[in-house]
Amino acid sequence: MSxxxxxxxxxxxxxxxxxxxxxxxxxIRILEQEIRDAETAIAKAKQSLxxxxxxxxxxxxxxxxxxxxxxxxxxxxxxxxxVGEEALAEEVAGRLEEITVExxxxxxxxxxxxxxxxxxxxxxxxxxxxxxxxxxxLEKVKTIKExxxxxxxxxxxxxxxxxxxxxxxxxxxxxxxxxxxxRDNMEAGEWMDDQEQGDDLDARLKQSGVGGSAGxxxxxxxxxxxxxxxxG
Amino acid sequence: xxxxxxxxxxxxxxxxxxEGTSFDALLMDNGVLEVVCSNNDEFPLHLALxxxxxxxxxxxxxxxxxxxxxxxxxxxxxxxxxxxxxxSAFGLQDDTYILFGAMALGTSFETxxxxxxxxxxxxxxxxxxxxxxxx
Numbered sequence: 001m002s003x004x005x006x007x008x009x010x011x012x013x014x015x016x017x018x019x020x021x022x023x024x025x026x027x028i029r030i031l032e033q034e035i036r037d038a039e040t041a042i043a044k045a046k047q048s049l050x051x052x053x054x055x056x057x058x059x060x061x062x063x064x065x066x067x068x069x070x071x072x073x074x075x076x077x078x079x080x081x082x083v084g085e086e087a088l089a090e091e092v093a094g095r096l097e098e099i100t101v102e103x104x105x106x107x108x109x110x111x112x113x114x115x116x117x118x119x120x121x122x123x124x125x126x127x128x129x130x131x132x133x134x135x136x137x138l139e140k141v142k143t144i145k146e147x148x149x150x151x152x153x154x155x156x157x158x159x160x161x162x163x164x165x166x167x168x169x170x171x172x173x174x175x176x177x178x179x180x181x182x183r184d185n186m187e188a189g190e191w192m193d194d195q196e197q198g199d200d201l202d203a204r205l206k207q208s209g210v211g212g213s214a215g216x217x218x219x220x221x222x223x224x225x226x227x228x229x230x231x232g
Numbered sequence: 233x234x235x236x237x238x239x240x241x242x243x244x245x246x247x248x249x250x251e252g253t254s255f256d257a258l259l260m261d262n263g264v265l266e267v268v269c270s271n272n273d274e275f276p277l278h279l280a281l282x283x284x285x286x287x288x289x290x291x292x293x294x295x296x297x298x299x300x301x302x303x304x305x306x307x308x309x310x311x312x313x314x315x316x317x318x319x320s321a322f323g324l325q326d327d328t329y330i331l332f333g334a335m336a337l338g339t340s341f342e343t344x345x346x347x348x349x350x351x352x353x354x355x356x357x358x359x360x361x362x363x364x365x366x367x
Contacts, residue, residue, distance in 0.1 A: 136285075143287065147287060152326075166367075167293070
């Protein structure tokens with residue numbers, strides 16, 4: 001089941017003005033129910049996983065202890081052979097056989113348990129996939145609902161003002177006029193900045209005696225006179 | 233961090249972008265946040281939240297405002313223009329053509345602001361482009 005297909009069908013059927021009802025309420029309930037079911041299944045699976053894991057740990061410990069026993073008895077059997085106690089060694093060999101059988105039993109039990117754990121993990125993953133998929137579907141429904149809400153409030157505004165023709169063109173003209181106005185202001189601001197900086201520059205030039213003021217001319221004539229006097 | 237529409241309104245009203253755009257955000261009765269960007273105060277954006285997204289919807293015009301013989305042409309042109317419009321997409325909600333953008337709920341305030349500014353700008357560009365098809 002796909003919400004998009006649902007929407008498509010509803011629109012084809014001319015239900016575009018049907019608001020929220022564009023998506024079958026039943027479809028939403030099914031998606032939500034599937035999410036709840038999957039969540040319950042995951043919770044249960046996690047419980048059995050805990051139980052299985054503790055059995056697995058116990059089995060592993062038992063197998064380890066049997067292996068230790070085996071090594072222990074094996075060493076003892078060799079020791080018995082070394083001191084010529086063949087009968088005793090044979091008895092130990094019998095014991096070793098018992099341990100081997102028991103250990104093999106436990107090992108096959110362990111691998112059965114392991115595959116059960118894997119199966120449960122797989123189940124959890126597949127349920128999680130369902131939850132994510134359904135949540136994405138529900139998100140589509142929610143999105144449609146919110147877009148509808150966000151548009152409706154403006155549609156009302158539009159409807160109220162669209163009695164006048166060329167509404168969009170007039171609004172565009174106003175926006176563009178404002179933007180032009182803003183650009184003009186910016187330009188004026190820049191011009192003013194330039195002016196202020198210009199004034200400042202003139203002031204500084206004057207202060208350092210550069211740029212043709214009466215004072216500076218007198219000074220330069222005086223310099224020339226001094227130079228003539230030195231030469232003469 | 234997940235932002236609420238109230239927080240967003242509060243911060244938007246106090247913000248000016250590098251390009252000098254300011255915002256006028258008002259939470260409406262139906263839970264939708266109306267945002268007027270100073271770079272385009274004729275076509276406000278309406279923001280709404282879902283569980284995972286922040287949606288920004290700008291209604292453009294009603295189908296009744298399109299020159300009747302140009303509706304089909306307009307639909308085609310909008311589909312053709314769509315890939316060229318940055319960060320926003322076209323849509324048709326009931327009889328209203330919309331421009332909309334969607335952001336993940338974790339989107340930073342700076343990114344949200346940028347997207348809103350761009351969408352407001354896109355609105356003017358799009359309307360100017362298709363103006364001749366409107367009645």
